[in-house]
Amino acid sequence: MLAPPCDGRVTPSCEAAVVPTVETMRVTSHLTSVSWIPSEAVKGYTKPAFTMGIAHYDEPPPDTIDDLEALRAADAFRLAHRLEAWAEFDGGVLVDHGARGGLIMGSTTVRLGRLGVTFAAFSLPDLRPEPEIGDGWIRFSQTVGGRTAMPLPRRSSRPPYLRLQSPFVWTTLSLTLHADGRAEGSLSGASPFPRHWVYGADDTLAMKAGLTDYKTWAGQEGAESTPWGDEDSPVLVTAAETALEREMSALIMRGGRKPVIRSLEAGTVLVRQGEPGSSLFLLLDGVLTVDVDGRALPELGPGAILGERAVLEGGLRTATLTASTPVRVAEASPDIIDVAALARLAEGHRREDSLA
Incomplete structure (x- = not known):
């Protein structure tokens, strides 16, 4: 005799036929990038405007972003970019999704004596292509940008061989959401200048562009070499330095005696293991490789403080540091930093111990 239909009832004879209900999982996350002039x-010929105080460099953004609008009102960045996304998965299958966000363009203040003039910025349309969808994941991408309204005289290869408009600035953020609740963010493209920092879903600094190229950026002829001309620029992304290093960076750059700024071509050795040395270095731009006893350690990006172990441990360099890209470093005397702070930094910099 045939068994009666189960009709969704849980009985000894029907238990194996019951399909458990899978609840829909909603995954949300966001990324924020802030672009600023370090x-x-x-x-080149535009530098005197900054050294004379007509234009200004920016203070490094905070470790945590609490209020983007307050930073914009304080003229603290040139461009900010926010990408927020969500996705719903049912049993690992994408059933719905959405994204929002966009550009927060900063202003530019020019000062002549006591007078200050603030220029509004020009924004380009946000670019938000259809998301990529895979097995249990979805990836959102968004590009925002524009240019400051302040005239920036620069040479051009086209008549009349002089451009007054500033070049375009942009960032491209990508955010991947997974059915298991994971979220992965990245800075997948950016203008060669200025500096770009990226903050994760907890609004703390997570990564940064490792290299700026002012010359290439200033030579930009138009939108052809931008995402609005279907050409993005790849970006070298490095991990964020520690909060202690960011505190020390401020002391090195603005704590009294001005540091010596050095520029190195790719392949140039900054310091060599075993050689004497007493200077501290702040990596301003570019990427350095680290070699200890012939072993390659993780590379270093902008914001890293270098050389403290030679100061504390007998005056000999403990690693060989080589520029893997064009590099700018600030060289300073170690006496501007408290010895106890240097010791804390050195303890965190025993990078070779991780390979033991």
Whole structure:
């Protein structure tokens, strides 16, 4: 005799046929990028405007972003970018999704004596292509940008061979949401200048562009070499430095005696293991490789403080540091930093111990 239909009832004879209900999982996350002009980053014939105080460099953004609008009102950045996304999965299958966000363009203040004039910025349309969808994941991408309204005289290869408009600034953020609740963010493209920092879902600094290229950026002819001309610029992304290093960076750059700014071509050795040395270095721009006893350690990006172990441990360099890209460093005397702070920094910099 045939068994009666189960009709969704849980009985000994029907238990194996019951399909458990899977609740829909909603995954949300966000990314924020902030673009700013770091100290000593401007080169060429436009640099005097910054050194004379007509234009200004920006203070490094905070470790945690609490209020973007307050930072914008304080003229603390040139461009900010926010990407928020959500996705719903049912049994690992994407059933719905959405994204929002966009550009928060900063202003530019120019000062002549006691007078200050603030220029509004020009924004380009946000670019938000259809998201990529895979097995149990979805990836959102968004590009925002524009240019400051302040005239920036620069040479051009086209008549009349002089451009007054500033080049375009932009960032491209990507955010991948997974059915298991994970979220992964990245800075997948950006203008060569200025500096770009990226904050994660907890609004703390997570990553940064490792290299700025003012010359290439200033030579931009138009939108052809931007995402609005279907050409994004790849970006070298590095991990964020520690909060202690950011505190020390401020002391090195603005704590009294001005540091010596050095520029290195790719392949140049900054310091060599075993050689004497007493200077501290702040990596302003670019990426350095680290070699200890012939072993390669993780690379270092902008914001890293270098050289403290030679100061504390007998005056000999403990690693060889080589520029893997063009690099700018600030060289300073170690006496501007408290010895106890240097010791804390050195304890966190025993990078070779991780390979033991």
